[in-house]
Amino acid sequence: MSLRSAWLGSAELIIGTFNAVTNGLTSSMPAAADRNVDMLIGGQAVLEGVMMRSLTGYSVAVRQPNGGVAIRKDRLVSIAKKYPFLKFPVIRGSVVLIQSLILGIRALNYSA
Numbered sequence: 001m002s003l004r005s006a007w008l009g010s011a012e013l014i015i016g017t018f019n020a021v022t023n024g025l026t027s028s029m030p031a032a033a034d035r036n037v038d039m040l041i042g043g044q045a046v047l048e049g050v051m052m053r054s055l056t057g058y059s060v061a062v063r064q065p066n067g068g069v070a071i072r073k074d075r076l077v078s079i080a081k082k083y084p085f086l087k088f089p090v091i092r093g094s095v096v097l098i099q100s101l102i103l104g105i106r107a108l109n110y111s112a
Helices: 003-026 088-110
Strands: 044-048 049-053 057-063 067-074
Touching: 044 088, 049 088, 057 088
Parallel strands: none
Antiparallel strands: 044 049, 049 057, 057 067
16 A cells, blocks of 8 residues: 555545534534534544544544444533533543543544
């Protein structure tokens, strides 16, 4: 496999994951002319793939042995929405760190 085809395959994987994350979000949003919203998207590398996360969902795309791409997507519910006292600054940072670790481990387990 050449470096170019490997890079193009990785780019396809990232774009597919981004589309999977944002697909559920765009259906409930107003038309592009009516909104002025920054969409916050982050992610991390997993084994043979990538995990992308937004405020309301995440998606993991993993390269399969046959060359295909397996995509798993799911919604995220912020624990701070359930328990408002978790929004205080020091507590919020700890909670977000723990949530990020849990999500990262979940994504790595899926990719393994």
